[in-house]
Amino acid sequence: MKPLFFGSSRRRLYGVYHAAHAATARDEAVLLCHPGVQEYNATHWAFRKLAAMLVRDGFHVLRFDWSGTGDSAGDVQDVSPADWIDDVGVAARELAAVSAARSLSIVGMRLGAALGALACAAGLSVGELVLWEPVVVGRRYVDELERLDASENFRLLHRGRRGKEQLVGYAFPSAMREAIAEIDLRKERFEHAKRLSMFVSSDRAEHRELREVLSSAGVAVGCRQVLEDATGAGALESALLSNNVLVAITDHLSGRVS
Numbered sequence: 614m615k616p617l618f619f620g621s622s623r624r625r626l627y628g629v630y631h632a633a634h635a636a637t638a639r640d641e642a643v644l645l646c647h648p649g650v651q652e653y654n655a656t657h658w659a660f661r662k663l664a665a666m667l668v669r670d671g672f673h674v675l676r677f678d679w680s681g682t683g684d685s686a687g688d689v690q691d692v693s694p695a696d697w698i699d700d701v702g703v704a705a706r707e708l709a710a711v712s713a714a715r716s717l718s719i720v721g722m723r724l725g726a727a728l729g730a731l732a733c734a735a736g737l738s739v740g741e742l743v744l745w746e747p748v749v750v751g752r753r754y755v756d757e758l759e760r761l762d763a764s765e766n767f768r769l770l771h772r773g774r775r776g777k778e779q780l781v782g783y784a785f786p787s788a789m790r791e792a793i794a795e796i797d798l799r800k801e802r803f804e805h806a807k808r809l810s811m812f813v814s815s816d817r818a819e820h821r822e823l824r825e826v827l828s829s830a831g832v833a834v835g836c837r838q839v840l841e842d843a844t845g846a847g848a849l850e851s852a853l854l855s856n857n858v859l860v861a862i863t864d865h866l867s868g869r870v871s
Contacts (some may be wrong), residue, residue: 620706626683628677630711631664637671641740642714643866644705645676646725650689650792651781652760653682656722657858663720666863673712687807689784694728694792701732706738716740720862724748727796734801742806743862749819751796758785791838799826809836810865812858837861 618808620626633639648655664674680700681692692834705717718741721729726747733742748754762781778786799822803809809827811818811834820836827834839858864870 620703624680625686626677626703628675629669630661631674632669633671633673640670640714641716642673642708642712643667644708644719645674646701646719646721648723648725648730650682650783652723662860666859669869670863673714675704675708681764690786697728698731702737703730705737718866720745722746727798730798730803733803733806736805741808742803744811746813749798750796753819755790755794797822812837812839813840822850
């Protein structure tokens, strides 16, 4: 496990590179795209474990912090979803450089899945695009976070603290909120991904809608429902206590399950 900074001097990104085990090393790398800041802490353990599982199966892995978040440079007030989509490309090039792998796949969760998908729609070529509980319609995602925020504020008797510049305890400027609300994967095409798969814990309408739109466009989408204890913003921490989805994704990328 090797922490590193990469990217331009204007916008340095922080990441952690996990080199494949020598005995099982493949010529393949996997870029992990975290969800949004509101869900980062709840999913950090799962991403570390997924990276370790993939490394044991011979993959080179990179996970990273989005611009303006975590240990990456900048402030969330000064970045946009377009910057985060650019981050995916920057991280993909860094992973290719440090690993020398010839094949790249992306595993993204929630908002990270949407950003990874949009990077592929913009021209990033990958062998496999894995969408884990993907945000399909940005407006629904923002509404979900706003409901969670209102519920948390009510529970903590902070009803007067709700504002447009923060959400669920994290800075979330109104411009960012509006830009994320405009995301709609149903309007995109992903010709630059050789294979596209979804892993979901429940049969949500937006996931069915995305599959239907892509299927009608001739894009084959594999979808596997992996039962967990919960789903959606605010429930991810308990859902990810299960190992099921981590095993399912690792087995899928390793070719043990088609």
